Amino acid sequence: MNAAVVEVVAAVLTQPDGRVLLAQRPAGKVYAGHWEFPGGKVEAGETLEDALVRELREELGITVSADCRWITRVFEYPHATVRLNFFRVFAWQGTPHPHEGQVFSWQRPEAVEVTPLLPANFPIVKALSLPPVLGISQAETLGADSFLARLDVALAEGLRLIQVRDKSLPEDERLHLARETVRRARRHGARVLVNGSADLAQAADADGVHLDAAAAARCSVRPDCEWVGVSCHDADELAQAAAIGADFALLSPVLPTLTHPGAPTLGWARFSALAAASPIPVYGLGGLARDDVALARTRGAHGVALLRGAWT
Numbered sequence: 439m440n441a442a443v444v445e446v447v448a449a450v451l452t453q454p455d456g457r458v459l460l461a462q463r464p465a466g467k468v469y470a471g472h473w474e475f476p477g478g479k480v481e482a483g484e485t486l487e488d489a490l491v492r493e494l495r496e497e498l499g500i501t502v503s504a505d506c507r508w509i510t511r512v513f514e515y516p517h518a519t520v521r522l523n524f525f526r527v528f529a530w531q532g533t534p535h536p537h538e539g540q541v542f543s544w545q546r547p548e549a550v551e552v553t554p555l556l557p558a559n560f561p562i563v564k565a566l567s568l569p570p571v572l573g574i575s576q577a578e579t580l581g582a583d584s585f586l587a588r589l590d591v592a593l594a595e596g597l598r599l600i601q602v603r604d605k606s607l608p609e610d611e612r613l614h615l616a617r618e619t620v621r622r623a624r625r626h627g628a629r630v631l632v633n634g635s636a637d638l639a640q641a642a643d644a645d646g647v648h649l650d651a652a653a654a655a656r657c658s659v660r661p662d663c664e665w666v667g668v669s670c671h672d673a674d675e676l677a678q679a680a681a682i683g684a685d686f687a688l689l690s691p692v693l694p695t696l697t698h699p700g701a702p703t704l705g706w707a708r709f710s711a712l713a714a715a716s717p718i719p720v721y722g723l724g725g726l727a728r729d730d731v732a733l734a735r736t737r738g739a740h741g742v743a744l745l746r747g748a749w750t
């Protein structure tokens with residue numbers, strides 16, 4: 439561990455309605471008045487989890503019941519380089535009270551109203567606006583009409599993030615599929631990323647682009663889109679996704695799948711290690727179902743990405 443890097447834990451306390459707790463840094467600290475996630479420096483001899491439990495007890499007077507590693511970001515401030523070890527906290531005992539004179543506010547990540555945020559926290563808040571389930575289009579296997587009908591059902595049931603994949607479709611059909619997916623998604627406030635290029639995403643009026651690992655490897659800068667996702671299978675690909683400034687990654691295959699029986703998988707232990715070290719949120723893909731969101735979160739996933747499972 440680099441001695442010049444200050445280890446910090448930060449907790450994203452999340453209500454069932456998705457709001458997260460932000461705290462205003464009290465007078466006398468660097469960046470006083472800026473909004474941050476509750477947390478603080480890890481003390482000598484503490485594990486990250488010990489530090490999290492202690493900070494939330496000291497700062498908010500609550501006892502953590504369930505926490506999950508989420509992402510880890512290194513940020514260089516003029517005063518220090520910090521490694522921010524973020525946890526999601528979905529359950530706690532007690533009601534948060536400001537024990538250290540801070541002001542608190544529950545905020546919706548997609549529309550944060552308090553300002554200014556700590557500089558390191560802008561990508562964190564953006565990441566938190568990503569929903570827990572991502573559906574990957576299946577028009578190749580279902581047929582376009584059947585896929586679109588199932589898309590409407592999934593949107594009505596709450597799906598809010600879609601990747602249009604179906605790479606084997608002729609380009610004009612794919613563009614039509616992407617446009618139609620965007621049109622339907624917009625009615626529900628859902629976002630659509632198109633697999634391939636920023637040009638195709640723009641032509642479809644989509645919210646962003648999704649790159650496979652090979653396409654991400656060819657990028658030296660972030661594609662010019664509001665949202666960028668990348669498909670990854672190992673630590674190097676995750677590092678490249680983060681290096682080009684992607685907003686999130688899919689990491690696969692987590693578990694055996696029907697389409698690739700017997701193929702090597704990451705398993706949850708490897709997945710957890712890779713996700714915890716990633717500076718961007720990671721969705722688990724492969725052998726997972728919608729009901730696996732809670733399990734996946736305990737393994738450090740932001741959520742689950744589904745092929746067939748999103749449309750059944």
Ligand SMILES: Nc1nc2c([nH]c(=O)n2[C@@H]2O[C@H](COP(=O)(O)OP(=O)(O)OP(=O)(O)O)[C@@H](O)[C@H]2O)c(=O)[nH]1
Nearest residue numbers: 446448467469474475476477478479513520556558559
């Ligand atoms: N708690 C917290 N710290 C953050 C966040 N984002 C971020 O850049 N930081 C940085 O991480 C460091 C945390 O240090 P701190 O000063 O809050 O820690 P602490 O309460 O243990 O400090 P103290 O012992 O100096 O009072 C600061 O440099 C802060 O700017 C965040 O969301 N939460």
